Amino acid sequence: MRIQLIDVIPVPLSGMINSDSQIWNRNLLFDEARYYLITAPSGRGKTTLLSVIYGNRKDYEGRVLLGGEVVADMSAKHLTALWQSQFSFVFQDLRLFDELTALENIELKNKLTHHKSPGQMREMAQKLSVDPLLDRKAALLSRGEKQRVSIIRALCQPFNWLLLDEPFSHLDQDNIENGKELILEECQRQNAGIIFSSLKEDYGIDFHEKLRM
Amino acid sequence: MFRKILLSNIKTGQLAGAFIGMVIGMCLLLAAIQFYRDANHILNRSGDFISNDFLIINKPVTAINTLSGKSLKFSEEELEDLRQQDFVKDLSPLISSKFKVSAHGKEGMMLPDFYTELFFEALPDEYLDIQTEENWEWPGKDSVIPIVLPSDYLALYNFGFAQTQGLPQLSEALISQVLVDVRLQGQGKRDYYDGRIAGFSKRINSILVPWDFLKWANKKYGHSQDDRPSRVIVKTGDISNPEIYEYFEKHNIETTSRQSQANIFLKYVFWAETITASIIIVLSLMVFVVSFQLILTRNRDKIGLLFQLGYKWPKIRDFYIYFVIIQMLLVDLVSIAIFYILKSRISEWLAEKGFGTDYEVQIHILFYVLFLNLFIIVLNALLIQRQVKRIVGR
Numbered sequence: 001m002r003i004q005l006i007d008v009i010p011v012p013l014s015g016m017i018n019s020d021s022q023i024w025n026r027n028l029l030f031d032e033a034r035y036y037l038i039t040a041p042s043g044r045g046k047t048t049l050l051s052v053i054y055g056n057r058k059d060y061e062g063r064v065l066l067g068g069e070v071v072a073d074m075s076a077k078h079l080t081a082l083w084q085s086q087f088s089f090v091f092q093d094l095r096l097f098d099e100l101t102a103l104e105n106i107e108l109k110n111k112l113t114h115h116k117s118p119g120q121m122r123e124m125a126q127k128l129s130v131d132p133l134l135d136r137k138a139a140l141l142s143r144g145e146k147q148r149v150s151i152i153r154a155l156c157q158p159f160n161w162l163l164l165d166e167p168f169s170h171l172d173q174d175n176i177e178n179g180k181e182l183i184l185e186e187c188q189r190q191n192a193g194i195i196f197s198s199l200k201e202d203y204g205i206d207f208h209e210k211l212r213m
Numbered sequence: 214m215f216r217k218i219l220l221s222n223i224k225t226g227q228l229a230g231a232f233i234g235m236v237i238g239m240c241l242l243l244a245a246i247q248f249y250r251d252a253n254h255i256l257n258r259s260g261d262f263i264s265n266d267f268l269i270i271n272k273p274v275t276a277i278n279t280l281s282g283k284s285l286k287f288s289e290e291e292l293e294d295l296r297q298q299d300f301v302k303d304l305s306p307l308i309s310s311k312f313k314v315s316a317h318g319k320e321g322m323m324l325p326d327f328y329t330e331l332f333f334e335a336l337p338d339e340y341l342d343i344q345t346e347e348n349w350e351w352p353g354k355d356s357v358i359p360i361v362l363p364s365d366y367l368a369l370y371n372f373g374f375a376q377t378q379g380l381p382q383l384s385e386a387l388i389s390q391v392l393v394d395v396r397l398q399g400q401g402k403r404d405y406y407d408g409r410i411a412g413f414s415k416r417i418n419s420i421l422v423p424w425d426f427l428k429w430a431n432k433k434y435g436h437s438q439d440d441r442p443s444r445v446i447v448k449t450g451d452i453s454n455p456e457i458y459e460y461f462e463k464h465n466i467e468t469t470s471r472q473s474q475a476n477i478f479l480k481y482v483f484w485a486e487t488i489t490a491s492i493i494i495v496l497s498l499m500v501f502v503v504s505f506q507l508i509l510t511r512n513r514d515k516i517g518l519l520f521q522l523g524y525k526w527p528k529i530r531d532f533y534i535y536f537v538i539i540q541m542l543l544v545d546l547v548s549i550a551i552f553y554i555l556k557s558r559i560s561e562w563l564a565e566k567g568f569g570t571d572y573e574v575q576i577h578i579l580f581y582v583l584f585l586n587l588f589i590i591v592l593n594a595l596l597i598q599r600q601v602k603r604i605v606g607r
Contacts, residue, residue, distance in 0.1 A: 056521060076520075076526055080523055080525050083523035095518050097217075099218060100214060108214055108522065
C-alpha cells in the first residue's frame, strides 16, 4: 500500500515550515516495503507526520492518500480495519495501559488478530530482556522497559507499514541492537515498509531514503 | 482486560450514591403505584355499580325552590351546556317512574309480611357495573323485574328495623333468592309483576330497575310525558378535576357521590407520592448519568488508545452500555426485594388492623419497572455513544 502526501501542512506548524523541508508542503511518495528515515530536531512535527499518516489527526492542509484513498475521508470502521492489519505504530509516548501487566498489554493487541502465539510473544520478550517483567504492572516499569514492551506490542499484528516514533530513545546499545533485529526480521517476514523518526541517528539501519523535515 | 481498563477511575462513592438514590426512587414509585391500586381496590370492592369516574348530580332542594315551585329538573339546554364541558365524556339522565309502584311480600317466601310504596329509577346499562349482568336483564313484559337497592337499605333493615321488631335478619344472598309482588298502577291500569332483588349498590342511592323496563312501563302506566330528568349521571375522565366542581358551584348543581371525596384525597396522595418518587428518580438518574459521563471523561485517553490500537469504537460503547444494564438490573433487584419485604410487612400490619389487602405484589408493577429501565438504559446508551464517538474523534 503506497502512502502519498500532497502539499501537507499541519495547522499547528503553518508559518513555521522551512522551505527546504523534504516533507511538508511537497508531493511525497512512500513506496511499498521500503524503509524511510525522517530526521528532525524536537518540535518539527515528527510525531505529527506519523499521526497524520496513521489517520489519527485531521488538523492539516493538503491530502494524504493510503493506497489511493483519502485518509481524512475514511470511516472509523475502515480505519479500524487498517489499524488491525495494515499499520502498526510504536508511539513515542509509549502509551501502555498502566493498570495492565506488560504481558496483558501485549496480549491486548495480539487478541485482535491472534498474529503471534503465546510462545512467540514470550520469545520476543526474552530477546528484549523483559521476560522477567511480563507479569508486572506497566505502571511499575521504567521508561526503557516500557519502550521495549511497546515495540513487542506493535509487532503482534499483521502490517504493511510499521511506523516507529523515536523507538530507541530510552534504550541502551544492546537493547537497540536486539530491537533492531526483531523489527527488521518481522518487517522482512511481512514484506512491510518502515517509517522511522529520529532526532538524528540512523542506528545503522539500511534506509532506502532519508528525509529531513 | 476491558473491565480493568475501562472501569478504572471509578469513584465508588459517587456511583454508590446514584445507586442508592435510584433504589429509593424506584421503591417510592413502586409503592405509589401499589398504594393507588390497593386503595382503589378497597374502595371498589363488592357491590359497586359505578366506577370512579362517574358522578350523579342533581339540583339542591331548598326552601325557596319548594315555595316558589321552581323546577328541580334539568332542561335540555342545561344538559347540552353540560355536554359541551371538557370534563364531561358522556352523560345520561336517570329516568324515574311516572306511575304508582308498590311492593308486598309474596306468600311462601319466608319474608315477613310487608307492604311499601316505591319508586323506580333507571340508567343506561353502560353506566352499570358488569357484576350485575347475569341477572340484570328484562327480556319482556311478563318477566321478573330485577331491582337494585342501595345497600344502606339492607343495613337499616337488619340493624334498625329487624332488631326492634323482632324480625329475622337477612343476608344479601338470601334476599336475592326471594320474589316480591310488585304492583304498577296508572292510566287506569293495575297489574302485578314478580320482582327480584338483583343486588345492592353502595354508590347509587336509589331503587334501580333496567332501563328498557322503565321506558316500557312509563309508556304504559305513566301519567306525564315530561322527560326532563331531575338526576343526571356524568362520566368524567378524572373525578378529581377541580373544573368540575367550579362548574357545579356556578350552576348550582349538587353531587351526591360519596366516593368522590375519598377518591380526590387518594388521587392527591397518589400524585404527591408519584411526584416525590419521580423527583428522586430524576435526581438520581442525573447523578447516575453524570457519574457515567465522568467515568468516560476520566478514561478518555484509554478509550482513545484502545481505538488507535485497532479496537472498534462500538465495542467500547457496548462495554459501557452492558455496564449500565447490569447496574440497572441490580437496582431493580434490590428495589423489588426491598419493596416486596416492606409491602408484605405493611399488608400484615393492615390485616391486623382489619384491612385485608392482597399480599401479592402485582405483576404489572414489573411493567413499570421495565419501562423505566428501558428509558434509563436508552438515555445512557445515547449519551455514551455520543461521548465515545467524540473521544475517538468521529
